[in-house]
Amino acid sequence: MGRLIAVSNRLPTGPNPTGGLVVALSDVLAGSGGLWVGWGGDIAEAPADRLADLGEGPFRRLAFDLTAAEVEGYYLGHANSVLWPVLHGRTDLMQIASGHLMAYKAVNGRLARMLAALVEPDDLLWVHDFHLLPLAWELRALGVENRIGLFLHTPFPAPFDLAALPNAAETCDWLMRYDLVGLQTAADLRKFRAALAAVAGADTSDDGGLVRLGRQTTRAAALPIAIDTAGFAALAEAEFGRLPPGVVKSERALIIGVDRLDYSKGLPQRFRAFAEFLARNEDWHRHVSLLQISPPTREGVAAYDAIREETEVLAGRINGAYADITWAPLRYIHRQIPRATLAGLYRAARVGLVTPLMDGMNLVAKEYVAAQDPADPGVLILSQFAGAAEQMEDALIVNPHDVEQVARAIRTALTMPPRERHRRYERLMAGLLAQDVHGWSAAFLQALGGPRPQ
Ligand code: GDG
Numbered sequence: 001m002g003r004l005i006a007v008s009n010r011l012p013t014g015p016n017p018t019g020g021l022v023v024a025l026s027d028v029l030a031g032s033g034g035l036w037v038g039w040g041g042d043i044a045e046a047p048a049d050r051l052a053d054l055g056e057g058p059f060r061r062l063a064f065d066l067t068a069a070e071v072e073g074y075y076l077g078h079a080n081s082v083l084w085p086v087l088h089g090r091t092d093l094m095q096i097a098s099g100h101l102m103a104y105k106a107v108n109g110r111l112a113r114m115l116a117a118l119v120e121p122d123d124l125l126w127v128h129d130f131h132l133l134p135l136a137w138e139l140r141a142l143g144v145e146n147r148i149g150l151f152l153h154t155p156f157p158a159p160f161d162l163a164a165l166p167n168a169a170e171t172c173d174w175l176m177r178y179d180l181v182g183l184q185t186a187a188d189l190r191k192f193r194a195a196l197a198a199v200a201g202a203d204t205s206d207d208g209g210l211v212r213l214g215r216q217t218t219r220a221a222a223l224p225i226a227i228d229t230a231g232f233a234a235l236a237e238a239e240f241g242r243l244p245p246g247v248v249k250s251e252r253a254l255i256i257g258v259d260r261l262d263y264s265k266g267l268p269q270r271f272r273a274f275a276e277f278l279a280r281n282e283d284w285h286r287h288v289s290l291l292q293i294s295p296p297t298r299e300g301v302a303a304y305d306a307i308r309e310e311t312e313v314l315a316g317r318i319n320g321a322y323a324d325i326t327w328a329p330l331r332y333i334h335r336q337i338p339r340a341t342l343a344g345l346y347r348a349a350r351v352g353l354v355t356p357l358m359d360g361m362n363l364v365a366k367e368y369v370a371a372q373d374p375a376d377p378g379v380l381i382l383s384q385f386a387g388a389a390e391q392m393e394d395a396l397i398v399n400p401h402d403v404e405q406v407a408r409a410i411r412t413a414l415t416m417p418p419r420e421r422h423r424r425y426e427r428l429m430a431g432l433l434a435q436d437v438h439g440w441s442a443a444f445l446q447a448l449g450g451p452r453p454q
Contacts, residue, residue, distance in 0.1 A: 002122025004034035004445070007115065009075070009131035011038030011054070011063050021128075023228045024437040028445065029059035034123075037062045037115065043071065047106075051114050062118075064111060073103025075131070080298050082165065083130045087154040088264045088358040091164040093303045101166060105134055112138030119144055124448055127178070129153045136177035149180035149448040153225065154360040155387065156188040159198035172200035176216040180448045182223040184360045184387040189222040210453050219453040224391060226440045227366045229432040232343060236371030239344030248348045252327075253414055255290045256349035258342065258364045259356070260297040261334065263307045266357040266383065266400040267294065271314040271330070273355070273406035278322050278329055281411055286327045288414065290353070291345065295336035308334070346371035347378075351413045355383045355400035362386040365395065369428045377425035379413035381406070391431055394424040 006029065012022045029036060037051060040063030047070065051062040066075065077100030085093040112135055119125070119139075125148040127135050136148045162168055175181055175196070183189050193211060196202035202213040209219050248254065255274075259265035274290050294311070298304045315332040322329045337345075346352065352368030365380060365388040372378055382388060382395035389397055396409045 002120060002124065003032045004028050005115070005119065005123050005125045006034070006036040006128070007111070007125065007132060007135065008036070008038045008128035009079070011036060011040050011061055013041060021225075021437070023231060024441040025126075026058045027438075028441060035060040035062055035118075037064070037111075039064055039066055042066075043068050047110060049110065049114065051118075064114060066107065070103055070107050073097075073100040074107040076298065076301050077101075078104035079131045081301055081303075083133070084154070084264075085303070086161055086165055087130060087152075087157055089155075089157060089161055090263065090358075091161050093263070094164065095302070096166050098166070108132060108134040109138050111135060112142060112144075115139060116142040116144050119146055121146070124445065125149070126151065126444070126448070133171060134174045137174045140177050147179050147448050147452070148177070149182060149444065150175070150178045151182040151223070151225075151444060152188075152360070153184070155185075155358055156183055156191045157195065158191055159195040162195040162199050168199045172196050172202065172213070173216075176200075176202070176211070176213045176218050178218050179453060180444070181218055181220045182444050182447070183220065184222070184224050185390045186222045187390065188360075188387070189220055192220050217453045219447065221447055223440060223444050223447070224387065224435070225361050225363070226435050226437045227363055227370060227432065228438070229366075229370045229429075229436045232367055232370040235340060236343040236347040237373075239340045240347040240373075241344075243341070243344045243348060247345070251287065253288045253350040254345075254348055255288065255351040255353050255410065255414075256345055256368070257290065257292040257294075257353045257355075258346075259292075259294055259354075261294040261304065261308055261311065262297060263303055264356055264358050265294075266355045267292070267307065267311045268314055269357070269400050269403060270353060270355045270406070271311065271318060273400075273403040274330065274353075274410065275314075275318050275321070276403045276407035277410045278318070280407060284411075284414065285322065285329075286324070289327070289329055289331060291331045291333070291349070293333045293337055293342070293345075296334060343367070343371050347373055350378045351410065352378060352380045353410070354381065354386060354388075355398065355406060356386050357383070357400055359383070359386040359388075362388045365392060366432055369395075369425065370432055372425055372429075374425070374429070376418075377421050379416050379421055379424065380428065381409045381413055391435070392428055394427040 042065045044065035054061040081095040127150045193204040197204045346368045354365045380395040383400040398406050398409050
């Protein structure tokens with residue numbers, strides 16, 4: 001194999017970038033002399049046709065810039081105001097603008113030209129996520145014949161939702177130019193095949209995963225992303241002891257929620273379920289608190305301003321109704337906290353509350369379990385609509401729309417006997433150890449490097 005070239009919207013930044021994806025790809029990138037290409041986060045005056053070499057680190061990083069207009073059209077516009085809602089079944093939130101679609105294509109076209117200039121014949125290209133759907137199409141147009149794989153971190157939509165895109169058939173055509181399209185779950189794979197057949201008339205009769213459309217053939221596979229289980233467990237164990245005094249109070253049970261502030265994560269429904277739990281369980285007043293950590297994301301997109309408003313109003317209302325002079329039932333943090341602190345907090349929490357309305361995988365569910373103390377593990381409550389639910393059947397699986405059911409699950413989790421907590425934790429943890437992020441990246445690269453789909 002030649003070099004691995006990873007391409008994503010955002011380049012991992014900082015002196016010591018963390019996160020499972022970076023951990024997983026670091027070894028392969030370093031071992032193959034490979035590189036990672038992405039937006040460095042800078043805003044340029046004019047579209048630049050050159051990548052900046054950020055040099056040092058575990059692997060080589062090459063950054064491109066975006067202009068303010070490109071951030072508006074490509075990133076906040078077509079990617080986050082059209083594709084993200086469609087991929088999450090929220091076509092009602094789409095903000096279609098032809099100028100945004102043009103900017104999306106222009107950025108992908110420019111990135112393809114910069115990549116084509118540095119690709120060598122044996123390199124493997126691994127493209128990440130919905131920001132870069134046209135990249136393989138653009139690269140093929142420039143004569144790049146290398147293996148190119150896409151991993152889609154989001155769910156894949158039903159045919160009906162995909163059809164709501166302003167360019168549904170073109171989007172299918174883009175996907176067909178990849179040698180491999182990796183999806184999070186078996187359910188997403190089924191929807192991918194159904195949508196390509198319904199929207200573009202693709203032939204999906206092959207049961208080996210090949211999809212054919214005109215002269216193009218691609219391979220689609222369910223390759224669920226995972227975490228660096230052992231590394232995260234060790235981090236949580238070390239950091240639990242470093243939590244500031246007062247975070248863990250022996251008389252008070254902690255419930256934790258961690259989600260970018262996104263409408264797909266179901267925060268209003270979660271807060272309503274917690275309020276329902278408080279209303280029905282007076283014996284738990286003063287003995288439980290929900291810590292919700294929700295760093296800001298995609299600010300400036302109207303739907304994100306709206307979810308922030310709704311979440312803050314609900315949080316204020318719950319504390320107004322239930323708090324007393326020594327206890328607030330809900331602590332809501334709208335800032336990013338350090339990853340190490342997060343790991344310690346997961347371990348301190350009796351309950352992990354992960355209730356998205358729609359989620360590609362949801363790594364928080366996996367991190368919460370990996371962080372638990374094996375001698376006294378907490379309980380995961382998990383939405384049936386998170387991709388993670390396909391693998392994590394030993395969580396308390398809930399319908400996030402059903403606030404009464406989630407309220408009951410909170411009580412079940414808080415009162416679960418130790419034997420059952422251990423049984424569920426051990427099965428979940430065995431799954432996370434057997435399928436970690438190193439296995440995931442190896443599986444993707446093996447599928448990408450295997451026989452070319454014909
Ligand atoms: C997309 C898909 C898919 C969160 N708050 C803080 C913080 N985080 C970290 C978590 C976790 C990550 O961010 C979030 O990952 P998720 O998987 O939960 O969700 P998305 O951001 O929506 O990710 C998703 C994922 O891609 C991978 O394929 O699972 O479905 O939507 O690692 O720990 N980290 C720090 N401070 C915070 O305040 N340091």
